[in-house]
Amino acid sequence: MWVTLAFVSAFLLGCYEVSKKHALDGNAVLPVLFLNTLLSSLIFVPFIVLSRATDWLDGSLAYVPVVSLQTHGQVFLKSVIVLGSWISGYFSVKHLPLTLTGPIKASQPVITLLGALVIFAERLNPYQWIGAGLAVLSLFLLSTSGKKEGIRFAHNKWIVYAVLSMILGALSGLYDKRLMQSLDVMTVQVWFNIYQLLIMAAILRWLWYPHRRRTTPFEWKWSIVCISLFLAVADWIYFYALNKPDSMISIVSMIRRSNVLVTFMAGAVFFHEKNLKNKAFDLLLVLSGMIFLYLGTK
Numbered sequence: 001m002w003v004t005l006a007f008v009s010a011f012l013l014g015c016y017e018v019s020k021k022h023a024l025d026g027n028a029v030l031p032v033l034f035l036n037t038l039l040s041s042l043i044f045v046p047f048i049v050l051s052r053a054t055d056w057l058d059g060s061l062a063y064v065p066v067v068s069l070q071t072h073g074q075v076f077l078k079s080v081i082v083l084g085s086w087i088s089g090y091f092s093v094k095h096l097p098l099t100l101t102g103p104i105k106a107s108q109p110v111i112t113l114l115g116a117l118v119i120f121a122e123r124l125n126p127y128q129w130i131g132a133g134l135a136v137l138s139l140f141l142l143s144t145s146g147k148k149e150g151i152r153f154a155h156n157k158w159i160v161y162a163v164l165s166m167i168l169g170a171l172s173g174l175y176d177k178r179l180m181q182s183l184d185v186m187t188v189q190v191w192f193n194i195y196q197l198l199i200m201a202a203i204l205r206w207l208w209y210p211h212r213r214r215t216t217p218f219e220w221k222w223s224i225v226c227i228s229l230f231l232a233v234a235d236w237i238y239f240y241a242l243n244k245p246d247s248m249i250s251i252v253s254m255i256r257r258s259n260v261l262v263t264f265m266a267g268a269v270f271f272h273e274k275n276l277k278n279k280a281f282d283l284l285l286v287l288s289g290m291i292f293l294y295l296g297t298k
Helices: 002-024 029-053 069-095 098-106 108-119 126-149 157-179 185-214 223-242 249-269 276-295
Strands: none
Touching (some): 002 029, 002 098, 002 223, 002 249, 029 185, 069 098, 069 157, 069 185, 098 157, 098 276, 108 126, 108 157, 126 276, 157 249, 185 223, 223 249, 249 276
C-alpha cells in the first residue's frame, strides 16, 4: 500500500515541478514562493477550524489534534529545513533547464538511503539494491549532459543552489521518517505549511520588498495556484505513506524522485529543452530502477 502511495505522490510531485517551472519563467522567485506557502496554508486552515469548533472531523484522517509546544517546535524545525531547500531549489529551477534540475534533485534518495541505513538501520534486499544502483548510475550519466549545454557544474552558482536544495531535501526526508514515528499526518502537514508561511512573510517583507524595483518584477500566473494544489496533495499522500508501520524512507524517497519522468516529458514538450536523446536513455535507467524497487517490496 505505501509503495503505491509513493508512486502517486511522485506523479503529483512531477506536476508540481512543471507548474513551478512555468510560474518562475521570467518571474520573481520569492513572491511566487510566498504565494505558494500562502495558498497551501489556506487549504488547511478550514481543517483546524473544524477540528476545534465542531466534531465533524473527529476520528477521521482530516482531524487536526491539539499538540504540545514541543511538537510545534519539531514541526517548525522541519519548516525551516524545507524552506531552505525550496528557496535554493526555486532559484535553480528558474535559471536551469528542467531536464537538468530534475535529475539533480532525483539524486536526493542516494543521500537519504545512506542516512536511512545509518540512522534507522534499514536494510535493502537484492532487488532494492539493484534498483538503487541503476538510479545512481542514471543520475551520474544525466549530470554529464549539462556540459553539452554549456553548463559547467563547478562554475555555475545555480548548480550549487540545486545541490544545496537536494541535500536539504534529503535531510528533510530523514527527519520526516522520525516525525512520523510519533506524530500524525495532519499535525505535520498543517502546521508545517503555516510556519512556512510565517517565515516567508518575514523574508518577503525584509529581504525582497525593499529591493523589488532592482530585481525581476513579479507577474501573477495561474500556475502559482497549481503549485500549491499539486504539492499539498502530493505531500499529504507522502506523509500518509510514511505513517505506515512497514514503510521505508529510503524506498519512498527513491520512488518520489521518479517524478523526473514527468518533468522530462514536460521539458521536451512544453519548454523545448535540448539534448533530449542522451537524457532519454538515462531516464530509462531511472524507470528500470523504480521497477526493481517496486519488485523488492513484493
